[in-house]
Amino acid sequence: MSLSRSQAKRIVNQALGAASLGDVRVSVSASRDGNARYGASMPTTTGDVERLDVSVTAVTKDKRKATASGNDTTKEGLEALVQRAEQLAALSPVDPELMPPRGSTSYLSVKAFDRKVSAMKAAQRAPIIEAAIKAGKDQGLEMSGFLEHHDRAVAAGDRAGLFGYTRDTQISLGTTARTTDGTGSSKAGRVGFDAKTIDGAAIASEAALWALRSKEPTPLVPGDYTVVLAPQAVSDLMGFFVSQLSHRQASEGRSFFAAGGGKTKIGQALFRSSITLTSDPTDAANPARTMTRGGAPQPKVNWVESGVLRSLTASRYWADKTGVSVRPRPSSLHMAGGTASLDDLIAGVDRGVLVTRFWYNRMLERRSILATGVTRDGTFLIEKGKLSKPVQNLRYNDSPLTLLTKVAAMGVPTRAGLTLGRTDVVPPMVVEGFHFESVVPAV
């Protein structure tokens, strides 16, 4: 179910009121989600799901803490949940990293709610996916994809005066077009808060165009190549950057940002001076969550300015202990770019490889962030500024972060349409000396 501010407040207050301990923290998340899948050019499953979860963290006077969550929001259900959290807390050992309750907190605000998305049902979904299937099927392609929409509310409160609430909508369509001979494949997608973001036929036509281009690829000898990465490919690798941002891990010598001796690399020039990475949940065109589920505010943050590392994430405990600012894992990532289009970047490359997206990316070595993964849904050889032919997918073994020291050019930052969860607005880029390890014949 969707949850209004007043409904959220009722649940939070009812739970807080049922508490017998002085320090109880409550968070509520509610959603109305709908989706429609299709595969082999036919609709498969479609569904509507309503969820409401309440999470209660109880803290005893002697700093024992535990969390219980459940989805029974009747008065009796909430009382039972609070009681369970308090019982678990009493049984839990002392938490030496416990922080006092958050208390009154302010949040940034941004419009990220669309009534049309909130009200969607099967009747609205069906025409979108039918248009997407037809747009590819009419060109002899096999279409599969997923349309989903969410109306989500999150609220957090404690007995020291905290009450935070946000509600937003999200809609996304990702669609894959495959040639019937099984040699060509491409994926396109969009994500946004607004129903206007999604045009089934247009997204499917884009996937269809690139699927036909990617047909009958030939193997390329693995090795070091100049690569042109589409914004989605850049976003796929930047997940590693976000995953390594912990100040604590860096201080403890466990990440790429560790400088040794308990120090981090904050203040060091780590990347090319063209690299600037920020978070801004209030970007009107690409809004992101301004509050975490636990009630932490998502601020605007400069992570990397002109190649220099400026900030890392820190929990309240770690920030208090070390004197750095509290920074949750960000809900958005913006990378500064240039004015070139993807075609302009391709035109500037004498010989290289265009990667449209990466898949199955996994960390191999944490200190250097050496990772492996494969290209997917369209990999092309670039010769003399043009796409000369499709090539088979390739497995890379390289560092997504040392890559930022080898960026030769960047284009216009664009919302990565297949990245859900985090709002990624990143440019296409040209990177020199990217290492491909082996040929991946999969299509």
Added chain:
Amino acid sequence: MSTYRRDFLTLSGLATASMLLPGRAWAMPAGTRKPAPDSPPPTSAQAAAALAASPVAAHVDIAKKAVDAAVAAGASYADARLVLYRTQSLSVRDDHVDGVSQNDRYGIGVRVIAGGGWGFAAAGRVDEKTAASLAKTAVDAAKRNGAMLEALGKPAVAWVGAPVAKGTWVAPFETDPFAVPLPDKAELLIDAAKKVLGTGGVSHASAGVSIVGEDRIYVSSEGAQTHQIAYRLFPRLSGSAVNRRLGRFASRNLEVAPMQAGWEYVTGLDMLAHASQVGDDVLQKLHAAPVAPGKRNVILAPSNLWLTIHESIGHPTELDRAMGLEANYAGTSFIKPTDAGSLKIGAKGVNLVADRTQPGGLATVGWDDDGVQPGRWDIVRDGTFVGWQTTRDQAGWVGETASRGCSYGQGYDGVAFQRMPNISLQPGTEGYTTEDLINATEDGVLVSGRGSWSIDHQRYNFQFSGQMFWEIKRGRLTRPLRDVAYQANTVDFWNSCDMLGGEGTYRLGGTFGDGKGQPGQSNAVSHGCPPARFEANIVNTGAGK
């Protein structure tokens, strides 16, 4: 000491003893047991108590009303699942607890076929009004899907028959893991973590346990009604060390499999007894020599091979992937729907069996979420791919008249679809031990434990790592290695398999996190195997190549 605590220790002692017997049930080779039971396993006292205490049973009439409402609205098939999905996790770092949480999610999901299409609706509230409204929403969505199938010239959902499922099933357990007091759990984990930390040079240790309880009722318009309860446990213990001078970091996890069992499984593991080995291994890893890349033999311990089976055999033999239905996310398969019975994907002697009746197996059930009682069947027989994983709406695609019973929906809010059964590599007939495999190897690497893994979307090209690596030269383990990954093509890899351990070396591995579908759902699944020898490209994954 409380009475409970004394029982706890006695029990743990007994459990330890039984774990040392060669015939431990969870590790028994699949071939040594009877195939699928004709009727559900006999109900133990614990099972009867769990069923009697289930809060879900009170709502069975609401589930039936949802099904009736769907049929009244025009559904040709409808099912309703009431699912209480409970998780508890406890994690410790060094000498203290750093997280305790428990999550209970309960609700109802209604799945229907109407007008030839599928529809689904679910809510986290269970009452008659909600049930009726979900039925209506699901039928409306299904009819729209049916109309679209017709407009696109595609066939309607073909639902194969199955005997009507009726009964109760409880996965065998001795001690309800949710009933064990938290301080006892914490003490066990902290003791183990402290012992790892006690190894000089280890900088941090962590331990934890994840517990899942599933209590589910399924009713269908065909008259089926089942009630099933299962517990799953995943204990963890690891240590890490940093060498600041060398700028190196190493970590090591205890090689322990998640299991469908009660708390007796955790106490029976005796993590404390293995803790110093974890500590020693971390330091060995930290000072291990970098591996030289190149093609050679790898001997994969069961603690590593299970995941390779999961990724390279489990996923490509899912029929929906081969049909292109998962193309938009997980991917398709290098195996075509027409390949069953003819495609050679492994050497002679390579046999892989699917089994949802295997004791301890995470995917073991009484009935699946289509109301089908699953059994055992061959996936790969003597190197040839022979059998698919199917559900009732898929069996007809390959001309089969019955489902293999692979339908599963996670929680009330996940629509049931095809998910992986336990799939296990059968032991060799020669009775080899791990030592026999090592002794027969001129130049190779022994890989154990679960490391980083990556495989493409048709399941051809993979690159897997592990936890611990030993160099093998002229039949002997010579020294520990680091930065090792093995890369191969699935078919080349399985065709290169030339030695298998015997029955005594067979072990289960598994995961709670088999991800698939959109929206994503997690399936829990086990894979048994003996150690086995293959040929692969060894890749050095270190930074300073």
